[in-house]
Structure formats: structure tokens, C-alpha cells
Amino acid sequence: MSDRSTAERLLELADDELLIGWRNSEWTGIAPFLEEDVAFSSIAQGEIGHARAFYELAAQELGTDADTLAFDREPEEYRSAPLVELRLVPDWARTIARHWLYETADAIRVTALEESSSSEVAGLAAKIEREEAYHRMHADMWAERLRESAERKRFEAAVEELWPYSLGILPDSQREEFRATVGETLGLPLPDAEPFERGVHTDDFFPLWEEMTSVRRSVAGASW
Amino acid sequence: MNEAELQAYLQDGGQVETGDPMPEAYRKALIKFIEMHGNSELMGVLPEREWILRAPTLQRKLALTSKVQDEVGHAQLIYRVVEDLGKPREACLDDLVAGKTKFHNVFHYPTKTWGDVGVIAWLVDAAAIISQKALLKCSYAPYARIMKKICWEESFHILHGRDVVLAMMTGTEEQRELVQEALDRWWGPLMQFHGNPIPADDDPMFQWRIKSQANEDARQQFLDGYVPQVWELGLTLPDPALRKGEDGVWEYTEPDWDELKHVVTGHGPATERRLGFRRMSREETAWVRRAVLAPAA
Amino acid sequence: MIYEVFRQEREGQPFQHGGSLEAPDLAFAEAYAREFYGRRNESVALWIVPREAVREVDDPYVADVFDRDYRRVDGYSIKVKLKEARELAAKSAGAPSADESRPHSDAESG
Numbered sequence: 001m002s003d004r005s006t007a008e009r010l011l012e013l014a015d016d017e018l019l020i021g022w023r024n025s026e027w028t029g030i031a032p033f034l035e036e037d038v039a040f041s042s043i044a045q046g047e048i049g050h051a052r053a054f055y056e057l058a059a060q061e062l063g064t065d066a067d068t069l070a071f072d073r074e075p076e077e078y079r080s081a082p083l084v085e086l087r088l089v090p091d092w093a094r095t096i097a098r099h100w101l102y103e104t105a106d107a108i109r110v111t112a113l114e115e116s117s118s119s120e121v122a123g124l125a126a127k128i129e130r131e132e133a134y135h136r137m138h139a140d141m142w143a144e145r146l147r148e149s150a151e152r153k154r155f156e157a158a159v160e161e162l163w164p165y166s167l168g169i170l171p172d173s174q175r176e177e178f179r180a181t182v183g184e185t186l187g188l189p190l191p192d193a194e195p196f197e198r199g200v201h202t203d204d205f206f207p208l209w210e211e212m213t214s215v216r217r218s219v220a221g222a223s224w
Numbered sequence: 225m226n227e228a229e230l231q232a233y234l235q236d237g238g239q240v241e242t243g244d245p246m247p248e249a250y251r252k253a254l255i256k257f258i259e260m261h262g263n264s265e266l267m268g269v270l271p272e273r274e275w276i277l278r279a280p281t282l283q284r285k286l287a288l289t290s291k292v293q294d295e296v297g298h299a300q301l302i303y304r305v306v307e308d309l310g311k312p313r314e315a316c317l318d319d320l321v322a323g324k325t326k327f328h329n330v331f332h333y334p335t336k337t338w339g340d341v342g343v344i345a346w347l348v349d350a351a352a353i354i355s356q357k358a359l360l361k362c363s364y365a366p367y368a369r370i371m372k373k374i375c376w377e378e379s380f381h382i383l384h385g386r387d388v389v390l391a392m393m394t395g396t397e398e399q400r401e402l403v404q405e406a407l408d409r410w411w412g413p414l415m416q417f418h419g420n421p422i423p424a425d426d427d428p429m430f431q432w433r434i435k436s437q438a439n440e441d442a443r444q445q446f447l448d449g450y451v452p453q454v455w456e457l458g459l460t461l462p463d464p465a466l467r468k469g470e471d472g473v474w475e476y477t478e479p480d481w482d483e484l485k486h487v488v489t490g491h492g493p494a495t496e497r498r499l500g501f502r503r504m505s506r507e508e509t510a511w512v513r514r515a516v517l518a519p520a521a
Numbered sequence: 522m523i524y525e526v527f528r529q530e531r532e533g534q535p536f537q538h539g540g541s542l543e544a545p546d547l548a549f550a551e552a553y554a555r556e557f558y559g560r561r562n563e564s565v566a567l568w569i570v571p572r573e574a575v576r577e578v579d580d581p582y583v584a585d586v587f588d589r590d591y592r593r594v595d596g597y598s599i600k601v602k603l604k605e606a607r608e609l610a611a612k613s614a615g616a617p618s619a620d621e622s623r624p625h626s627d628a629e630s631g
Binding site for chain 1: 279293501
């Protein structure tokens with residue numbers, strides 16, 4: 001956990017998981033077919049569950065609770081990567097491209113976390129990885145299926161577009177491994193674009209924040 | 225078996241399986257009834273799905289996502305039964321978005337606050353589970369079988385809904401008002417939910433024993449089970465005539481049957497918007513179904 | 522493609538038909554079956570079978586033209602024969618009736 005505080009790093013992870021879970025749950029009820037709807041909803045729930053676990057760890061350090069961290073911060077305090085902020089419904093090609101890129105990057109990140117000097121963080125990472133394995137299987141299955149279908153171009157264009165965003169998920173030190181993994185699977189040269197880094201929100205983030213916190217803000221200090 | 229013989233067999237408790245030969249009239253009645261149930265599960269997803277995105281805690285967000293996921297799963301189970309009866313899922317969805325087939329009245333109304341989320345999961349699901357439990361005895365066995373799984377999952381929803389309501393009722397004055405206001409709006413549609421009391425003899429759904437619970441029986445069961453639970457929280461119901469008579473039968477102001485008819489024929493306050501949304505999301509994802517579900521060439 | 526799903530609720534129990542689902546291929550079917558029949562831990566094992574692979578047999582009766590009572594319980598009159606055998610055995614041992622002292626089993630006496 002480098003030189004930054006553990007809480008700060010945990011909040012990045014938690015915010016990423018919360019927002020990707022939030023975005024993926026936008027598909028609940030409107031996925032391409034009913035079986036997939038149920039499957040994708042479980043993935044969204046998995047991500048929200050991981051966010052909660054990361055927030056709880058961060059909350060211990062910061063002396064607060066998970067819901068306060070998830071819902072009661074100002075927009076500029078969120079540490080999410082731009083990739084997870086993008087609103088992609090009802091575009092399934094871009095959704096799967098993001099899902100696949102995110103899960104691939106997340107695997108690298110979580111594996112590194114399992115080596116953390118904090119036994120709590122390492123333990124949580126190991127627990128999360130057991131569930132992420134299913135997410136990855138789902139993402140790989142879809143990526144492969146779309147690449148082998150008549151819609152290959154649609155999927156590859158989406159990956160190319162989202163590639164610079166996906167780099168922003170990982171710290172510099174993990175990006176080479178990520179590039180190699182993605183490039184090998186796709187068999188395509190990846191564009192050499194400037195990564196979209198954390199710290200500057202996309203335009204899509206603000207309406208998300210408005211909606212996500214609207215009920216909570218409607219009655220200040222209430223329990224729900 | 226001809227129609228009369230089959231009806232006698234079914235009235236006697238007989239059941240029919242997927243591959244059994246059956247008269248066209250029975251098959252059509254089954255498709256009509258079961259398809260409307262599937263439509264209702266699928267359309268019932270939309271009013272709640274908006275609130276997944278606004279759920280005020282992580283726990284509520286997870287519970288609501290899981291509830292909506294269950295409803296989608298129910299739609300899948302139910303449409304599979306319809307499909308095996310001869311009407312493909314795609315045809316069901318085409319007819320649904322074209323407004324040719326119906327869905328339950330309660331899913332034609334908008335949701336306005338987080339109070340609606342609690343009231344729907346608690347009381348709309350309670351009303352629905354009463355009808356669905358009765359369907360465990362349906363003459364068409366494949367439909368009766370899936371009802372077991374559906375009822376089991378619905379029981380979680382009622383818990384979730386009641387918990388949402390209780391959290392608000394034990395919260396601030398504003399939160400209590402949100403619940404009361406939602407309840408006032410939903411009471412009319414809830415009283416209409418089980419349909420008007422039509423004589424069973426006139427109803428083909430009874431003749432084929434697709435249904436065996438009279439509409440009024442379902443409503444009485446709902447009132448008996450849930451009005452006391454509503455009242456004990458200090459909530460009121462917007463019907464001054466509502467009371468349990470000495471004979472144990474609930475009395476109430478006649479529900480607005482014209483409104484019910486108007487709404488289920490596609491003229492509810494949110495009907496057009498919801499169907500439009502479903503139509504749009506279905507069109508946007510048609511390429512995925514073509515690409516991955518089409519049989520390999 | 523339609524797949525039939527069979528589920529086992531607890532170890533040692535028989536598999537039961539759970540339902541059917543549509544999936545692009547077997548890998549998707551596996552993922553979806555897990556979601557539909559395992560997401561609340563309601564199954565310990567699942568079988569997934571392409572619908573075409575299921576052969577339905579409508580009349581599972583073996584032709585029974587001649588009496589095959591030896592396949593049924595009523596084809597055997599254990600009780601009568603057992604009584605006779607016990608009496609014979611008691612007589613040859615010269616002992617009094619051994620109903621209480623000698624272990625015997627009535628399990629097959631129908």
C-alpha cells in the first residue's frame with residue numbers, strides 16, 4: 001500500500017466497485033434477455049457487496065460507517081476512476097467491453113492486494129477474489145462470444161474506445177501487465193492514448209451522484 | 225378427451241402435463257392467463273428498478289436489486305411455460321410492447337417516493353402472493369410447479385417491504401408522511417388488484433380450473449391478513465367504510481371498477497411511458513439476441 | 522437453445538427437474554443455471570441437459586399380457602408358508618412353540 005494512507009486507497013477501490021455496481025444495476029430489468037438479466041444483476045450485487053466491504057474497512061480507520069462514505073460525500077470527494085462513471089445503457093457492446101476490461105484490471109489489482117501488509121486488507125482481497133472469479137468467467141464468456149459473433153467489430157470498437165479509460169483503474173506499476181493481458185486476448189494493437197486518470201470526474205458522474213444520493217438527502221440525518 | 229370430458233377430469237383434480245394432447249380452447253385459455261402473469265412480472269420490474277438507483281443505503285440497494293432480479297427470474301420461468309404451450313417468448317414480448325396483451329393494474333401507476341418502494345414490496349407483493357399461492361393448485365401442472373419457487377421468493381419481498389416501511393415509521397415525521405402518502409395512493413389500485421367479484425360459473429378460467437380461487441376470496445384474505453398490520457403502525461387507510469363485520473367478512477367501499485378496466489386496457493397513468501421504455505430497450509438490444517441466441521448456422 | 526435443469530436440494534437426495542432456460546451455449550447455460558437454481562443456496566448440485574437430449578417416454582408400461590405377478594407384492598404368499606415352516610420346525614425340534622425366544626423376521630410377509 002505504497003505511501004498513501006490505507007483509507008485513501010480503500011476508498012478508490014470502494015468507489016470503483018460502488019459505481020460499476022450502480023452502472024451495472026441500470027441493466028436490471030432491461031438486459032438483452034431474461035436469463036442474462038438475472039445473471040448481470042447478481043454481478044451488480046456482487047460489486048455493491050464488495051464496495052460495502054471496502055467502505056467498512058475504510059470506515060474503521062476514518063471513524064465513520066460504510067453508508068456515510070458511500071452516500072454522504074460531496075461529488076469531488078469521490079475517488080472513482082472515469083471508466084466506471086460512464087453511462088452506457090442501453091449499449092450492450094460497450095457495457096460488455098467495460099465489464100471485461102474492468103474485471104481484467106480488477107483481477108490484477110485484487111491479486112496485488114492479497115499481498116498487502118495489512119492482514120485485514122489481504123484477507124478481504126482473498127475473499128473478494130473468490131467472487132470476482134465468477135464475474136471474470138462471465139465477462140470472458142461474453143467477450144469471447146461477441147468476438148466470435150457477427151458483431152465482432154462492434155465489440156472491438158467499444159474496447160478501443162474504452163481502453164484509455166480502463167488504464168485509469170490501475171496504478172502505473174500494474175498497467176504493463178494489464179496491457180499485455182488485454183492485447184494477448186484481443187490479438188489487436190491497443191491505441192497509445194492518454195489514460196483517463198482518477199481525480200477528474202466525467203460529465204456522467206454528476207447526474208449519477210444526484211440520483212444516487214437523492215432519497216438520502218431528502219430527509220437529512222434519517223435512518224432508512 | 226373432448227372439452228367437456230377434460231373439464232370434468234380437471235374439476236375432479238386432474239392435471240395436465242406439457243406434452244399432453246389438449247383441446248385448443250384449454251391451450252388458449254392457459255396461454256392468455258399465464259402470459260398475462262409473465263407480462264405482469266416483467267412490467268412490475270420497471271416501477272421498482274428506478275429506485276434501485278436511489279436506494280438510500282447499501283443494504284437497501286442490495287435487497288431491492290435482489291427483489292427486482294427475482295421478478296425478472298419469475299418472468300423467465302413463466303414465459304418458458306407459455307413457450308412450451310406454443311407461444312414463443314419473442315412473440316409474447318412483441319405483443320406486450322404493442323399493447324396487444326395485458327398486465328396487472330398496479331404496474332400501470334407511477335412510483336413517486338421511497339415510500340412507494342416499501343408499500344409496493346410489502347402490500348402489492350402480499351396481494352400477489354395470495355393469488356399465486358392459489359395457483360399452486362392450477363390444473364396445468366408445469367405452471368403449478370413453478371409457482372412453488374415463485375411463492376418462496378416472494379416471501380422475501382414482503383419481508384423487505386415491511387422492513388422498509390418499519391424503518392420509515394420509526395424514523396422522522398417526514399418519513400412517516402412519505403409512507404402514509406404512498407399508502408393513500410396505492411390503496412385504490414390494491415383494492416382493485418384481485419378483480420371484481422364475477423360468478424365463477426361464467427369464467428372459463430374456473431371451468432378449466434386454471435384458477436380456483438374466487439376474486440372476492442382473495443381480497444378478503446388480503447384484507448384479513450394485512451389491514452391489521454397496517455393499522456397497528458398508526459397508518460390509516462383512505463376508506464371510511466373499511467371494517468371487519470361481525471361475521472368476519474370485511475366491508476369496504478366498492479372499488480372503482482371503471483378505473484380498473486380503463487387502466488388494464490392500456491390507459492394507466494404510466495402505461496405509455498413504461499411500454500415505450502420497454503420497446504426502446506428491446507430494440508436497442510435486438511442485435512445481441514440475434515448475435516448470440518440465433519441457432520448456429 | 523433450451524436447456525433442462527435438474528437440481529439436487531441436499532446431498533443424497535434424488536435430482537428433481539427444476540425448470541428450463543435459454544442460453545447461447547453450455548457455458549452460458551451453466552452460469553444461468555447457477556443463477557436460477559443456486560443463488561439462494563437452494564441446490565447442492567445441478568445437471569444441465571440440452572432439451573433435445575431428453576427422450577420422453579409417454580407410456581412407461583412394459584407389456585403385461587401374461588400374468589407377471591412375481592414382479593408384485595401380491596405375487597407372494599409369505600405369511601401362509603412362513604406359518605407352516607415355523608410349525609414344521611417347532612415339531613421336529615420337539616420344543617414348545619418358540620414365538621418369544623427365537624428371532625424371526627416378518628419383514629417380507631407383506
